[in-house]
Amino acid sequence: MRRENLLTVVAASLFALFxxxxxxxxxxxxxxxxxxxxxxxxxxxxxxxxxxxxxxxxDILSRVIVATxxxxxxxxxxxxxxxxxxxxxxxxxxxxxxxxDRIISRLADTIMAFPLFVLAMGVVAAxxxxxxxxxxxxxxxxxxxxxxVARAEVNVRREAGYVEAARLSGASDARILVTHLFxxxxxxxxxQISLNxxxxxxxxxxxxxxxxxxxxPAAEWGIMVADGAQLIVSGEWWVAFFPGxxxxxxxFSFNLLGDGLRDLIDPRRRT
Amino acid sequence: MNAxxxxxxxxxxxxxxxxxxxxxxxxxxVVIVTFLLTRALPGDPAAYFAxxxxxxxxxxxxxxxxxxxxGLATQFGLYLRDLAQGDLGNSISTGRPVATELVERLPxxxxxxxxxxxxxxxxxxxxxxxxxxxxxxxVDHLCRVIATAGVSLPTFFTGLLLAYVFxxxxxxxxxxxxxxxxxxxxxxxxxxxxxxxALLDADAELLAxxxxxxxxxxxxxxxxxxxxxSRMTRASxxxxxxxxxxxxxxxxxxxxxxxxxxxxxxxxxxxxxTTLGMVFSFLLGSSILVEKVFAWxxxxxxxxxxxxxxxxxxxxxxxxxxxxxxxxxNLVIDLAYGVVDPRARFEA
Amino acid sequence: MNAAQSPSIAGQARPAGAVSAHQTPDPAKPARVxxxxxxxxxxxxxxxxxxxxVLDGVSLHVDRGETLGIVGESGSGKSVLFLALLGILEANxxxxxxxxxxxxxxxxxxxxxERSSVRGRELAMVFQNPRAALNPxxxxxxxxxxxxxxxxxxxxxxxxxxAIDALRRVQIADPEARYHAYPFELSGGQCQRVMIAMALxxxxxxxxxxxxxxxxxxxxxxxxxxxxxxxxRESGMATILVTHDLGLAGAHCDRIAVMHAGxxxxxxxxxxxxxxxxxxxxxxxxxxxxxxARSIESLVSVPGQLPDLTRTDLSPCRFSERCDRVLPACAxxxxxxxxxxxxxxxxxxxx
Numbered sequence: 001m002r003r004e005n006l007l008t009v010v011a012a013s014l015f016a017l018f019x020x021x022x023x024x025x026x027x028x029x030x031x032x033x034x035x036x037x038x039x040x041x042x043x044x045x046x047x048x049x050x051x052x053x054x055x056x057x058x059d060i061l062s063r064v065i066v067a068t069x070x071x072x073x074x075x076x077x078x079x080x081x082x083x084x085x086x087x088x089x090x091x092x093x094x095x096x097x098x099x100x101d102r103i104i105s106r107l108a109d110t111i112m113a114f115p116l117f118v119l120a121m122g123v124v125a126a127x128x129x130x131x132x133x134x135x136x137x138x139x140x141x142x143x144x145x146x147x148x149v150a151r152a153e154v155n156v157r158r159e160a161g162y163v164e165a166a167r168l169s170g171a172s173d174a175r176i177l178v179t180h181l182f183x184x185x186x187x188x189x190x191x192q193i194s195l196n197x198x199x200x201x202x203x204x205x206x207x208x209x210x211x212x213x214x215x216x217p218a219a220e221w222g223i224m225v226a227d228g229a230q231l232i233v234s235g236e237w238w239v240a241f242f243p244g245x246x247x248x249x250x251x252f253s254f255n256l257l258g259d260g261l262r263d264l265i266d267p268r269r270r271t
Numbered sequence: 272m273n274a275x276x277x278x279x280x281x282x283x284x285x286x287x288x289x290x291x292x293x294x295x296x297x298x299x300x301v302v303i304v305t306f307l308l309t310r311a312l313p314g315d316p317a318a319y320f321a322x323x324x325x326x327x328x329x330x331x332x333x334x335x336x337x338x339x340x341x342g343l344a345t346q347f348g349l350y351l352r353d354l355a356q357g358d359l360g361n362s363i364s365t366g367r368p369v370a371t372e373l374v375e376r377l378p379x380x381x382x383x384x385x386x387x388x389x390x391x392x393x394x395x396x397x398x399x400x401x402x403x404x405x406x407x408x409x410v411d412h413l414c415r416v417i418a419t420a421g422v423s424l425p426t427f428f429t430g431l432l433l434a435y436v437f438x439x440x441x442x443x444x445x446x447x448x449x450x451x452x453x454x455x456x457x458x459x460x461x462x463x464x465x466x467x468x469a470l471l472d473a474d475a476e477l478l479a480x481x482x483x484x485x486x487x488x489x490x491x492x493x494x495x496x497x498x499x500x501s502r503m504t505r506a507s508x509x510x511x512x513x514x515x516x517x518x519x520x521x522x523x524x525x526x527x528x529x530x531x532x533x534x535x536x537x538x539x540x541x542x543x544x545t546t547l548g549m550v551f552s553f554l555l556g557s558s559i560l561v562e563k564v565f566a567w568x569x570x571x572x573x574x575x576x577x578x579x580x581x582x583x584x585x586x587x588x589x590x591x592x593x594x595x596x597x598x599x600x601n602l603v604i605d606l607a608y609g610v611v612d613p614r615a616r617f618e619a
Numbered sequence: 620m621n622a623a624q625s626p627s628i629a630g631q632a633r634p635a636g637a638v639s640a641h642q643t644p645d646p647a648k649p650a651r652v653x654x655x656x657x658x659x660x661x662x663x664x665x666x667x668x669x670x671x672x673v674l675d676g677v678s679l680h681v682d683r684g685e686t687l688g689i690v691g692e693s694g695s696g697k698s699v700l701f702l703a704l705l706g707i708l709e710a711n712x713x714x715x716x717x718x719x720x721x722x723x724x725x726x727x728x729x730x731x732x733e734r735s736s737v738r739g740r741e742l743a744m745v746f747q748n749p750r751a752a753l754n755p756x757x758x759x760x761x762x763x764x765x766x767x768x769x770x771x772x773x774x775x776x777x778x779x780x781x782a783i784d785a786l787r788r789v790q791i792a793d794p795e796a797r798y799h800a801y802p803f804e805l806s807g808g809q810c811q812r813v814m815i816a817m818a819l820x821x822x823x824x825x826x827x828x829x830x831x832x833x834x835x836x837x838x839x840x841x842x843x844x845x846x847x848x849x850x851x852r853e854s855g856m857a858t859i860l861v862t863h864d865l866g867l868a869g870a871h872c873d874r875i876a877v878m879h880a881g882x883x884x885x886x887x888x889x890x891x892x893x894x895x896x897x898x899x900x901x902x903x904x905x906x907x908x909x910x911x912a913r914s915i916e917s918l919v920s921v922p923g924q925l926p927d928l929t930r931t932d933l934s935p936c937r938f939s940e941r942c943d944r945v946l947p948a949c950a951x952x953x954x955x956x957x958x959x960x961x962x963x964x965x966x967x968x969x970x
Contacts, residue, residue, distance in 0.1 A: 007416075110300030113601075114594045117556025119304075122590035125578055126308040202425055206560055209427045210575050225428055229564060232435045233446060244428030252423035259419060513709070515751040521707040522746075523739030523766045523817055527731075533765070534754055541756070612756055613801045 011256035018250050021068040031059035033066040033219045042236055052238035054227060056217075060238065063219040064246050070220050071250070074131065074213075075200040078138035079193055085139070086146020087189060091177050093147065094154030105151070108144035116141040120203060124212045134213035138203050142196050149192050153185035191262045198254035205247050221247040279616075286609050286616040294602045301594040306350050309587050310343075359588035364580045369588035373570055377592070378463025379450055380562065380569030384554050386466070386485055387492035391550075395497040396543070399504025400536060403512060414501055421498030426557040430491040430564035437487060445483050447565040455480050488565040495557050496550050503546045508539040537611070544608050548601045555593055652723075653680035654825055654857050655704075660717035662696075662703050662881075669929035673699050675881045675937075677717070678955075681825065686851065686858045688868030688889070690904075691878035694925050697861050700878075701827045703727075705744060706734045722824060740770040743818035747830035749810035753802040759813045760786070760798030763820055770821045785816040789846060808839035815846065822854060829861040844871055865904055869893055874961070877901050880925045880937035882953070887962040897958055897969040899944045936967070944968045 037057035205222030228240025317334035402414035458468035559571035577585035786794035
């Protein structure tokens, strides 16, 4: 028990650190993340540049810090979009059943019929290479999970006593959904969000790693790892290492917190 | 006894048909979505496919040839007709049919994915079993940490780290550049899987070279899916170990090994088999990233090269082929489940 | 541990191969020494809320060929008692004191390897809910063969025939076909017959039947009980029937032991117990039980519930809080009195 608490504390501290960096990063960095310096290119980590510099002489520490906002922003936006659309569709499917349910479940099944990262890649490739489309693609592949959770939770509650009571007192379906059912499905949806957030960051960073979405010279972890990829074989490890580490720690802290939240809200699902 | 066999056979056939029927809507969904994606190309697809130097007439001609001037339903019909003929369009950069190029590169990707899956299973299942038989122990905690850490690893990052440590620092692994060192010529293509073909050629040196080359990318991919498999094994094994039939097996005095492996593990693996679908989704997605890191000449790096060159037909073909492959893999998993769980075959 | 080294002799308990022969009872004079002799057994469960003293000084014995009924509410410890004797309880259970001898074999002190060679061969157990108690993805014939392989020297080519024989012995219709069946293809009653066939495959000296008919319909219940009784009679096997159904125990058992909250409160020959119950708990149970009919669970006449066994302030007599015959002496140490005629009762103020 105590070991797990310790892990959760570590995860929470990491998470808080990343949130601070996302909010105040641009004011905390020692260097301009975009300013190049031909003289200081590819210098290994030292006192001046803790994380070293990249091929264009940009300070990697500054770029890693500044990138936090973009990476978190994409993930939060994507998860928010999937949450809103997924909760709405899932509620409709679970509440009305019938053809609503069939169409919405079929939609979720169709998305799940793809290897999800491949679908995201196809969507960005087809819709255009922009950050907005990265958000849309990441939201799309997260959507089925939210639809399914919301649908299942509403489905088991739609015959509940308090729903029947509201119905008898003349409340409309929409009112019942919003005031009686939605608050009840929030806890499992929150668990889903916390479990998905890390995955959303990974997907977004993966997409920019393969050259989709974020364009250079913007600082973003995935693209920074991609920048350093070719340098690994010649020994300049720091260019890819620090952004990769930041990405890994961010996802790790999300996943640990997600596990903790899940244990808290729904101990039965613990595995 | 014969009647029973006959009944079982009939149930088996019905089961296969039922599974096939269940896979069809998914396949159709995949085709529709990829069709819609081809229509969502940035800009004017006709202008795009006609090439940058095309005249207005040439563009119109392409538009007509692609059926883009007709209704969406007609276009979909044409799309289906092309698919039925195995026509996924041509790559602009190479000028060759996308279908041919994908077929050439598919074995490389499949070999990588399957080796990773086997590797991950060999590590994850024993780990999950150990954790479940000793709940609360060090192994259990280790399993939990590995599970959480594993899903947190960006595969492209772990791939680079492994390449740095095992190629640059230690020199144990060959350079992360493709399927085979240029000093070797590839084995005679029988299966397209270099490992198997090298075995068939009975060429030990070649086999070693091939294995050395696939080791790092396969480990990278495996690391990512050890987490879900070991987690599922642990949870399911815990459930089975406290079940009534394991108590029966112990009550009749069966040895610990037999109780654990014949009675508990076989039952515990059933839910693990069903999660293989999700595992394949992860594997196929991450393989794109790993192929890029290790310059692996599979369909993923093919699609990425095309993507960089704004050559869209290969990307669309890639998405379709991988999605179809995924539907097929899920079908195979369903059928395999029916083989290992007799109850599934008889479900109405 | 190899079963081939210790060939089976029906009706006689033998220790595992590792146990030296002098512990084996002399078959020439089987009387006097009970087949199963449990003395002062204490058992604890480590639970989240504390230590539950689930068995507290339980002593009982079973003679060869005898049928003993163990009756109690769910939670009284009656199933735990036998799972402990077989050595198949979960890791959080611990025997803290007591001894259990089975035909001279030390059930509690022996190694797991020794015990597992006795389980299923000399000491067998069948459970309630037979459908869940069988491996769902293994043909029932193969599950019987697993037992034969473990404990007997049956050659492989003869396994199937012996498994089918075992099925025939429990009167399963068309045993050749049922051999290939999976549990989900059989009815609950058929599954219980398979369980019994597995338990009896090695001709054990003692069969523990834990609620063997719970969940089965009434006619199947009667058939299963008749089957167990017939096989026990034919082979001289002793039987322990664990049940919450006093009527069932009365109809099938020579002696009955009543359990309450981890204590064995009263033991007597069945007729004696029904005629002259001495423990207030038994008396209350019987007062509202028309002979051979209802089960304890449906009774309302015994007020209160089983006490929480994790409590540290439990009275020595765990029934005293539900009892209307409490005396000041009841706060003193609990003793079991011999009332004669094989009738024992753990009460300061017997009826």
